[in-house]
Amino acid sequence: xxxxxxxxxxxxxxxxxxxxxxxxxxxxxxxxxxxxxxxxxxxxxxxxxxxxxxxxxxxxxxxxxxxxxxxxxxxxxxxxxxxxxxxxxxxxxxxxxxxxxxxxxxxxxxxxxxxxxxxxxxxxxxxxxxxxxxxxxxxxxxxxxxxxxxxxxxxxxxxxxxxxxxxxxxxxxxxxxxxxxxxxxxxxxxxxxxxxxxxxxxxxxxxxxxxxxxxxxxxxxxxxxxxxxxxxxxxxxxxxxxxxxxxxxxxxxxxxxxxxxxxxxxxxxxxxxxxxxxxxxxxxxxxxxxxxxxxxxxxxxxxxxxxxxxxxxxxxxxxxxxxxxxxxxxxxxxxxxxxxxxxxxxxxxxxxxxxxxxxxxxxxxxxxxxxxxxxxxxxxxxxxxxx
Amino acid sequence: xxxxxxxxxxxxxxxxxxxxxxxxxxxxxxxxxxxxxxxxxxxxxxxxxxxxxxxxxxxxxxxxxxxxxxxxxxxxxxxxxxxxxxxxxxxxxxxxxxxxxxxxxxxxxxxxxxxxxxxxxxxxxxxxxxxxxxxxxxxxxxxxxxxxxxxxxxxxxxxxxxxxxxxxxxxxxxxxxxxxxxxxxxxxxxxxxxxxxxxxxxxxxxxxxxxxxxxxxxxxxxxxxxxxxxxxxxxxxxxxxxxxxxxxxxxxxxxxxxxxxxxxxxxxxxxxxxxxxxxxxxxxxxxxxxxxxxxxxxxxxxxxxxxxxxxxxxxxxxxxxxxxxxxxxxxxxxxxxxxxxxxxxxxxxxxxxxxxxxxxxxxxxxxxxxxxxxxxxxxxxxxxxxx
Numbered sequence: 001x002x003x004x005x006x007x008x009x010x011x012x013x014x015x016x017x018x019x020x021x022x023x024x025x026x027x028x029x030x031x032x033x034x035x036x037x038x039x040x041x042x043x044x045x046x047x048x049x050x051x052x053x054x055x056x057x058x059x060x061x062x063x064x065x066x067x068x069x070x071x072x073x074x075x076x077x078x079x080x081x082x083x084x085x086x087x088x089x090x091x092x093x094x095x096x097x098x099x100x101x102x103x104x105x106x107x108x109x110x111x112x113x114x115x116x117x118x119x120x121x122x123x124x125x126x127x128x129x130x131x132x133x134x135x136x137x138x139x140x141x142x143x144x145x146x147x148x149x150x151x152x153x154x155x156x157x158x159x160x161x162x163x164x165x166x167x168x169x170x171x172x173x174x175x176x177x178x179x180x181x182x183x184x185x186x187x188x189x190x191x192x193x194x195x196x197x198x199x200x201x202x203x204x205x206x207x208x209x210x211x212x213x214x215x216x217x218x219x220x221x222x223x224x225x226x227x228x229x230x231x232x233x234x235x236x237x238x239x240x241x242x243x244x245x246x247x248x249x250x251x252x253x254x255x256x257x258x259x260x261x262x263x264x265x266x267x268x269x270x271x272x273x274x275x276x277x278x279x280x281x282x283x284x285x286x287x288x289x290x291x292x293x294x295x296x297x298x299x300x301x302x303x304x305x306x307x308x309x310x311x312x313x314x315x316x317x318x319x320x321x322x323x324x325x326x327x328x329x330x331x332x333x334x335x336x337x338x339x340x341x342x343x344x345x346x347x348x349x350x351x352x353x354x355x356x357x358x359x360x361x362x363x364x365x366x367x368x369x370x371x372x373x374x375x376x377x378x379x380x381x382x383x384x385x386x387x
Numbered sequence: 388x389x390x391x392x393x394x395x396x397x398x399x400x401x402x403x404x405x406x407x408x409x410x411x412x413x414x415x416x417x418x419x420x421x422x423x424x425x426x427x428x429x430x431x432x433x434x435x436x437x438x439x440x441x442x443x444x445x446x447x448x449x450x451x452x453x454x455x456x457x458x459x460x461x462x463x464x465x466x467x468x469x470x471x472x473x474x475x476x477x478x479x480x481x482x483x484x485x486x487x488x489x490x491x492x493x494x495x496x497x498x499x500x501x502x503x504x505x506x507x508x509x510x511x512x513x514x515x516x517x518x519x520x521x522x523x524x525x526x527x528x529x530x531x532x533x534x535x536x537x538x539x540x541x542x543x544x545x546x547x548x549x550x551x552x553x554x555x556x557x558x559x560x561x562x563x564x565x566x567x568x569x570x571x572x573x574x575x576x577x578x579x580x581x582x583x584x585x586x587x588x589x590x591x592x593x594x595x596x597x598x599x600x601x602x603x604x605x606x607x608x609x610x611x612x613x614x615x616x617x618x619x620x621x622x623x624x625x626x627x628x629x630x631x632x633x634x635x636x637x638x639x640x641x642x643x644x645x646x647x648x649x650x651x652x653x654x655x656x657x658x659x660x661x662x663x664x665x666x667x668x669x670x671x672x673x674x675x676x677x678x679x680x681x682x683x684x685x686x687x688x689x690x691x692x693x694x695x696x697x698x699x700x701x702x703x704x705x706x707x708x709x710x711x712x713x714x715x716x717x718x719x720x721x722x723x724x725x726x727x728x729x730x731x732x733x734x735x736x737x738x739x740x741x742x743x744x745x746x747x748x749x750x751x752x753x754x755x756x757x758x759x760x761x762x763x764x765x766x767x768x769x770x771x772x773x774x
Contacts, residue, residue, distance in 0.1 A: 001402070001626065001629045001630070001633070002402065003401060003402025003403060003404075003405065004399075004401050004402060005398065005399065005400050005401070006398070006399045006401070007396070007397070007398035007399065008395070009394070009396050010394070011392065011393070011394035012391075012392065012393045012394065012645075013392050014390060014391050014392070014393070014645070014646065015388070015389065015390025015391060015646075016390060017390075018390065208626075209626035209629065209630070211610045211613065211614060211630045212607060212610050212630050212633045212634050212637065213633075215606035215607065215609065215610050216603055216606055216607070216637075218606070219602035219603055219605070219606040220599060220602065220603070222602065223598045223599050223602050226598065227598060239388065239595075239596035242388045242596065242646075243388070243596070243598045243599050246388070246599045246600075246645075246646065247599050250599065250603075250642075255637075255642075258399075258401070258633075259401065259402075259629070259633065
């Protein structure tokens, strides 16, 4: 185990009906907020009306900014920053999934930043300050509801860059699994893939003596897969959604990464896919992760053996470690297929045209990965294997 | 899963050498602190000198209060309150195990309370406010370093009462497993028992659909037992201590109890033992827990079956569920014996003299437990079985 500091201040308010108390939750922080959301889904489901009613009951003034899309755009972030400045807003309520929350975070640190907010993403500089954020999560996937991370796409530059700061952690997040009961199947599947990746990016490490966190990672992975399978058959199962929502939150609140080097190569490689092709993040991860595993596993067979046995349940009947490891990876890929996720690039209409460009964007000026360090040529190899 | 709110603000600073930076950690909060600790062990080990040096380097004024004993006493708490008032202190640094931290918490909420602090314990009333606390943990066991709980013994009344408030959570806790390398075997064993109990008190529940947290509880229990066995043979193993320190922290930071009814009968029953007989808390829990399990298991065989299989590793070869459950409980008891913990009351020189008095103190005016509600007659039965 390596030395670490860990803190997560975000208050989680979890369960049935909890979003209806949003007004009282915000009141101690603000009387005037930016309400940030995506499209019509929260209006169709009635959540929008319930949120507005609760805010109005507490006399909270509302400025709205809708229109967040998956892989949230810089243009809308800039618009949000101007709205907050013009209206002297000090609190943002994000109602949505990871894209809406990430967009809110970018707005929150842009308001007091004297230059364009994209500078912060490009340079990694610390923001001066950030507005408080509260969230009502509508799609469990990104874990953004209790992380300090934001990933924004600059449409002009076809760049997708992630940014992290303790300042960006929401003060509270409301997670009501009832809200998920109307999600379409592909959002469930993409979400399951994304949250599993958040765990695996932390789990695969060369750090030794990491028993506690290894065990937690393995356990949450198994639980997510079990309940993902339940939802695969019946999207209307509240109990399974509750496990997925809680699992997805723990997957990315930082706890599962303490005391160990982390990897994050798959996320870096995937960001380049969705920056150019605009495919769902979870789909891109489902494609790349098994190919990444086959490419890097020989650098730490013990770790992949542990994964095969403890997560994928591979038992006796195999000739050697190699076979056990490959069986574990194959079972992960089979699980993605079971959830109707793509497992090759051609399935999402990505051909070889931009592979080299994307590989250089991912790892041209830097090395990525932790368990195995990848150069851009490695990334290109993995992309090609995944075609 | 039931609805829940969860937040834990305590910052964990974990690893080798971390306590040497204590001055810089405290500086943002205070220039004048109460340094609260137990006896000579931190002086013998050199930690005391390192802490003083770091505080002095930051020009932090130090008022000392030593003398905390296991099962911390109200008399010393009152003394600490007077010291803080007289010296206008706004921060307490607790250097020690659960007793020192619990004592600090009681002091922290007593300073601004206009009457005697014991009233807060007896009535459960909310404190007006509490001083900030930081801790340097020297014994992993109680989990007090990131909980809001304090258990204080009123020596005159032979009463041991627990109290909980969000206000009592430390602002930070330094956990350096190196400090544990010189702990005696019995403190390791008592600590392991205590932290396992913190998990089991949360784990055993009648709440259904609790996959994520069940899995986390089972995983941390297995890890603590594995590393407890390592330390049982070699107390000088840093890596095993690191797992025990991290496991003991997660065991009691609240996460493992979210979304479920909890039990806590064993803790309530044990408090009465150590209030009168002053035995180590972990030893009392090792005695009572298996007998509690045998007494209550038929009220929820599924839960105890899950425990036997997933935690204690009971596999095939048994006639029925009953046998599997009993084997699981027997293995837990055998584990305590392996760690040289007592598993009957006579081993710690408790005879039948005070059993009825203790049973009535534990559950005379109230019912205790969650998985099975216990009246004082039930508690008496369990004490008698444990003789």
